[in-house]
Amino acid sequence: MPPLPVDGAPDALQLFADRLRATDPRAGLDAPGDEAAAVEICRRLEGIPLAIELAAAGIGRHSVAQLATRIGTRFDAPGLTVGAPGAHGSSGAAGLPGGVGAAADLGTSRLDLLADETVWPRRHRTLRTAIGWSHELCTPLERLLWARLTPLRTDFDAEVAREVCAGGPLTPDEVDRALQGLVAQSVVQRDGDRYRMLDTLREYGRMWLTELGEARAAADRHAHSFLGLARRAHEGWTGPDQVSWYHKVSDTHLDLCAALEHLLAHDVEGAQEMAGRVGFFWACCGHLSEARNYAQRALDAGPVEGPHRTRLQWVLGVAALLQSDFTTAEKYGALCTATALYDRDDEGMLGATYLSGLTQLMTGQPAAALEAAGRVLRMTEGVPVDSGHRLRCRLVTVFALTALGRLAESEAAATALRRACERGGEFWTRSYVDYQLALIALLQGRPDASAAHARAMLAGKHRLRDSFGIALGLDLLAAAIAAQGAGAQAARVYGTGHAYWRMVGHPQRGTPELGPVRERCELQARAAVGDEAYQRAFERGQSDNAEVGLAAALRTELQL
Template sequence: MASNIPDEPTSFIGRRAELRRIDDELTEHRLITLTGPGGVGKTRIAMRAARAAAARFPDGVCWADLWPLHGAGRLVAGVCDAVGLADHTARTPVAVLCEGLARKRLLLVLDSCEHLVDACRDLLADLLTAAPGVRVLVTSRQPLGLVGEWTTEIGPLPCTGDNDALALFTARATAAAPGLRLTAPPHATAAAVICRRLEGIPLALELAGAQLANSSVEQIAERLTSRFDTLDGDGPMRRPPRHRTLRCAIGWSHELCAPLERLLWARLSVFRGTFDEESASAVCAGGPLTSAQVRTTLEALAAKSVLIREGTRYRMLDTLREYGRMWLAELDETTALADRHAAHFASFGRRAERGWLGPEQVGWYGRVAEAHVDLCTALDHLLATDPERAQDLSASIGLFWSCCGHLHEARDYVARALAAHQRPGPARTRALWALGVAVLLQGDLTLAGDLGLQCAHAARAGDDAEAQLQAGYLTGLTHLMAGRPMSAHTVAEQALGPARGTPFDSPGRLRCHLVQLFALTGLGRLTEARAAADALRRGCVQRGEYWTRSYTDYQLSLISLFQGRPKESADHARSMLAAKAGIGDTFGIALGLDLLAAAVAAQGHGAAAARLYGSGQALWRTVGHPQRGTPELRAVREECERRARAAIGDRAYADLFHRAGEERPQAALARILAGEL
């Protein structure tokens, strides 16, 4: 059992009664929605409740952050990511999700659904019907309105007597001002006033506590009292409702920020997901805010609890982002910041593509994954304002997305960009190639072949040598998957041309050499294939390149198996798995597990082979395909199973295979990479 519940950023205080109630409700109901205003602590309570209930769910807890998602289009993809489904088929994502969870017993948490209520309602209506073992915990400012939904309202912390609101404020105050004691007058009296004024709303208390780095508790109490008295006026509405209290607390915190802090707060609201200092500086610097000042101002906003640090990255809570966007509009910078955000991520995509061939390749896979939400945001903006640039960005990140779990989005964005701008040019040629790779990985060989021809024609018309190599790679790979290794070898040979240079002159040239290597193995020219693979692998190791290296290990594993060297085959399969895990290539990991199982079976280790093969099958299910790859793998897989069954017997094989297949793929892979077969 494994779960992906986020770590809690700060200590958790109170909420015992709510947690007991939610624990009971998770036993009785399949859909529980925690409702309440922004800042009241729904997410933190859901984290605690999910962690407490995790042992009751054999398939774990899957946590999906919905707060970064803009529009309903990415909802299902986001949930698929959370549950570990990296589908490589052309099915609808909803069908993939329902089928993938149909036999699971897990808890799915959808955090921050208020901006996607209709889409969540539709999705959960299908999912709860298709997957009877799944229970869902939702946080939202409003109920979903779904039949069978159980709603639990989360209120503020108690703020009278010896209370949780005071305990939370004290903890945050002590973090901001170490050594401060709030237990004795006059500090205790002022702290109690603050808690009552802020009505026990956790986010408001967090913001107030952070101010103690620069103010006394008495000053904060006095300012809050003055502010509320000014805003409340007279009459029956003197005590504001909770949403107004929070808005007032946020506004007060905003006023206490320095001018540059307020400016950066507003500009950072353009980011949908987490962001690093480099991106913040590129997008938000300008006018009175210099790039150098962005770093110190980020630190100041984090100290004031406006930003949350997550390693080297930052994020802003939804409620605070909404406030920042309001001020961005007041500054009349909404459009300008959206343009700068999109321009930055277009440049980011190009740099990622240029870095693919070098020693930072694995790092770029990680950075593209971290920036996923904002890359989608940039693409959405460019599709409406600059479709040609959208083509360029979608092509730049297409291979990253196609290889690491975002295949549906890669295909969708590239197809939309191609439809939005049909004038010939380098960006369109590159986008045709990226779309071809995506549809090929989804198994549509006919369309992939057609796109390869279109890409080749456009590359020749534009006299684009690199695009011609990319077209050769796409067409050659299509032939390989269709079982035509001679055609693949010929296409790659023609694309490389007589003046070959070195394989590492460009990404397209390297990929064509890889197609040739695969073709040699498929043709049975194993001695040539081994020599080519050894040379290619040495070059990859020298340059710190992993994607091609992993596929040379794949070929060396296959060749070694064919030549009767199973131990050597297993070593190369393990090397492939480690590289593929580093870049999140689920499809490649599934291939590697099949090869490792075959190599282990060939050494006579039937039990280990059965477990490995079962783990591979579990991963293939997340990909959505039956076992795929070039045709010669079929015989390898059949021989693997035959040998393992012969070694331990049919009943033992079936038992080990099925038990391994029930394990979460990520946990199984971690165990295998640690040498625990």
Template sequence: MKGNIPQETTTFVGRTSELALLESVLAQDRLITLTGAGGVGKTRLALRAAAGDGFRFPDGVWWADLSTLDSSGLLLATVSDAVGLADHSPMMPVEALCEWLADRRLLLVLDSCEHLVDACATLVADVLTAAPGVTVLATSRRPLASRMERLVEVLPLPAAGPDAITLFSERVSGRLGRQPLAEPGAAEAAGSICRRLEGIPLAIELAAAQVGPSLVTEVAEQLGSRFDLLSRSDFVWPRRHQALRTAIGWSHELCAPLERLLWARLSVFRGAFDLAAAQAVTAGAPLGADDVAAALERLVAQSVVRRTATASGDRYRMLDTIREYGHTWLRELGEDTAVAHRHAEHFTGVARWADAAWVGSDQLVGYRKVEDAHPDLRAALDHLLAHDPAGAAELAGLLVYFWTCCGHLKEARGCLERVLDVHTAAGPARTRALIGLGATVTLQGDYATATAISAEVRAAVEAGGDDAEERIGAACLTGLLGMLTGQSQQALDSVREALGAAPGRPFDSPDRLRCNLVEVLSLTGLGAFAEGRSRALELREQCVRVGELWTRSYLDYQLSIVALFSAEPTEAVAYARTMLESKRLLGDAFGIALGLDLLAAAMAAAGRPEQAAAVYGTGEAYWRSVGHPQRGAPELQPVRERCERTVRAALGDAGYTAAYARGATADGPSTLAALVADEAGTE
């Protein structure tokens, strides 16, 4: 099944009637909102229903987690990312999303809408109007109040029923590896616990986490002795659901003082985090770094924090309701601003490391670090915009390569414009942000705005003195703009002048490396194939030696084009494949679209018309995901048109249409992986 549904990490218990109801309403209604109190199980029910009914939606089930957002500013970017839209166009974000969804039949799940109800309602109305094949399943503590909305209230599990006791038992046995209800009196005690907690799944899971240090009967007694006291207290928790408040408050009471402090400080994280991040952000008197590690393990054991094993190591996260409780305590302690500062400092450090790693063997590691930290980098930027505009400008500048090279142009433009609005003081941070904005709008095809920004950048560089790196950054922007508007000579002159005025190695900085790349691209655009190929091979060899991927991928692109023009289709296919492998690893949808067009042209030239037509179809799907018709350097368009004519002539119109449709409707990532693996690339 197509989509990005999160993987379930624990067993699913009960909800048979609710799932049957959802199966029915998903077949009839287009907006279904699961409502209910925090901790009642809305997200798990939505996850199970979406997975079970995914077969109804040929274009998949796509999950957008809105819990990481503090405001509606990045709602569209989050939903666009979730459905695979890496829009590079200058269209308004909502228009681009609606156009992308217009002819699709898919299920869009919006999880945790309660703090963005108005914005979600507006977005859903736009989407459902523009895209008749889209169904939206939302989870929210509050209805979206849409006229199309079908409300499904999610109630607790029947407190006296078997499902609540089964949930308690399975969570205990999942941790301890033994059946807890075999102890004398345990079954009756478990029933008592579930009744006191009114069948609320999160509350039951928190209680189950106390079994181990205590027997089930002891947990029941401890809960009973605290229930009245905690349920009468309004301290740090609004009156919503008494049993859940009691369970969370009880878990909090059972924590040691340092564990409570860590719980509060961890609430600053918006997404998943690792131990190193937790130590960097939360350590501070009286909580040492070693204390953080030990306390974090204890919070995991109590189900306050969830741990997930990933390829890069363990990552941790708190559920929304528990994070909210912790953040209330953080405010009570008067530490919320200080911890937010530390959080912003840490993630600015992550961005600095990733930016420096962009020109070396850690480029892919840096990309993945930034991708994993994306929700917290957004939160850090929001904090800095409010408290430290210069810091916000620095962070935004550090994220430019991630944003522009890996498919986040809409977010880049919005964030950089906000930064430049608040950080008006001249200096390197503002200049770098301007260069980043210029590159962003250039890649969106908004050349008029890009030209104006390029002029502003040149003026800022001249006013700023003799900063070689700023000049190289400005030249890189001028070169990129010239190259994409058919002014290859201007692009070549710009980057050569800047590099000549400040000699250095290509890998001394990201902008310097990009200038070297623009030089190669411009030579090919001018038809200087021999010189372009020589420079491309020289720079590519250096990229291979240091393990750099992004620049190498565009050098492979150029070498493939040169091979095509030189009637070397086998070589063109090989270079196109190695380009696509790098782009796939970096999540660069724009580069993937370019590479697929090039691979199709090379296959056509190699006498493989049916494969070429299918690859053109797959490429079209990626071009749609970036919001452009086929684009790129102008010199490729005639190649594409000529190869399409060749393929049509070989297959006939019907054969071409059938092969093209196969590629266009196939699963993009799977098809891409197969194309890359089909034949060894050059090295």
């Protein structure tokens, strides 16, 4: 955000007053001289919003006039950057043994550069000074928490703060108290039960964490916390909280990546477990490249056997399949099958058959996929019906029956599978069942029913933030709309589908039987409205915001 006007405009002063009242509803600028002092504070801070917020948050310990004097003193001191390592008068990062010494040299961080008049404008040096002054106002335990929170890259809740930061003088209860103190100081922002720290403040805290010698310990705690999240998500993904777990994995993506990088360097077994447990989430929800990259790196780094390695091979195969690398998918499907047979692992056998079956479907071998899925489902009848691997293996059966043209059998199998998913609160497999029901109806010449099933599929994929699934569903919905004779509406939905394929990062996908249907329906749409009108509607859909385009597609009556 750019600086606010400070000369002749009320913006900066209004922000200061608003933050003052947010800190203490009884506070104001009513005392004689308060408003003039506040104007001086805003001028000294050059209208920088973050600096103004930090200053207003510290008012509880000073009057407005005292605050203006203190800030003026700090800014007028020649060569002084408050709170920087080695700066006169600054305390250790937590007010504890091991604080910053005058000879500290942390290398060239962005904050160090902010003090360099030859590199950065004056307003950046002003911001650093304001951050350092705010740091001085914190209690020793608040400073320590500030430092220990810095490994967190995304929003977090109090439980995560305790997991990542508790230790030594920071007991779990002290973490809670210090966290509220940092919120009061505007160092941490709160939104409901979620907290976040701005990047600039995080980097300042990271500088102090390094000076304390705690960077490795903090990274260890961070990685352990997010490995725990990966385990819980993996266990809960087929239950009634599936959508919630998908969102947690999606929302903490940067933290999971950071934890994986640390584990790859310091705990390869932990990295293999984590990459295997979150890889399917990533592969299904738009992070194909990360899923494949981390799975491959963890495989290359670790031991040659064990359950974590087997799960990694499966994730790598699924990611390769979704990227149309069928050779690699086939290789890892065979490896997973051999391992599951050797270990007599029924769940593993179902998972391997899902991977191999989808590979066969995508390479034009539906009869082989149907035979293998049916055989393995009979072999593993002891596995619970709501098992994720079992549901996915049944999905292969539905896809294969459709591809073989056995539409009545496929519809019956899909309907039964959908009921099983509904009972367990499972959305991911269910949405692909809706996709199959839409395709079956379209092939049977029932475009109205097809469009309804396609919209149900899209609603489920949207809940899971599954961009790949949304792209597939939009293509099928467009085909159903075209088959109804609504050429312009179909073109717009096709355009939105192309926008989603760009987001996913590769061209259109789909099982082989969808291609001819898609081409035939696109020709119908062009014939219905003419090439020029078709192209206009297509380009509108392609240029729409993705969410806006999807919302339009989900409406029964699509407006142009």
